[in-house]
Amino acid sequence: MHLRDLTPNDVPTILRLNNAAVPAVPLATDGELRALLxxxxxGFAAVTDEELLGFVIGFGPGCDYASPNYRYFENRGTDHLYVDRIVVAEDARGMRVGQTLYHRVVDLAVEQGRDEVTCEVNVEPPNPGSFAFHSRMGFTEVDRQDNGYASVALLARRLS
Known part of the structure; x- marks a missing residue:
């Protein structure tokens, strides 16, 4: 498995993976994922033999991204990289795909001198697997909010 940048050509595959992961991530259309990307x-893809096993998409500080979860972290005032979504194909779970993707995000955050990596995990509908994964990756809960489609725990991993 290796990582590469996501491209617009990946949208059909990431759309399928994304929508198979609902309600852990929001349902999306082709156009919405193209705009998000x-x-x-x-955006990074974990691939093997050109099969896309998982992906991560995120934002740095100062973006005009309307997500209430991203806005929360922007208003918090820390220098962060925000993970909007990380999705791993069901048949690739347990292969360290998510861990590999997050290591790349953390490396990027360190390269850029950021203070933390941020994200959210659903509280309602519950996502205990994601909570456990993020805890193992060093994230801690900093707050909770209702973002319109789910109640979420807002998480951060300090880098310094």
Missing amino acids: AESTF
């Missing part, structure tokens, strides 16, 4: 600061 175009607007994002970073």
Whole structure:
């Protein structure tokens, strides 16, 4: 498995993976994912033999991204990289795909001198697997909010 940047050609595959992961992530259309990818600061794909096993899309500080979860972290005033979504194909779970993607995001945050990596995990509908994964990756809960489609725990991983 290796990582590469996401491209617009990946949208059909990431759309399928994204929508298979609902309600852990919001349902999306092809156009919504294309716009998200175009607007994002970073996007990485975990691939093997050109099969896409998982992906992560996120934003740096100062973006005009309307997500209430991203806005929360922007208003918090820390220098962060925000993970909007990380999705791993069901048949690739347990292969360290999510861990590999997060290591790349953390490396990017360190390279850029950021203070933390931020994200959210659903509280309602519950996502205990994601909570456990993020805890293992060093994230801690900093707050909770209702973002319109789910109640979420807002998480941060301090880098310094």
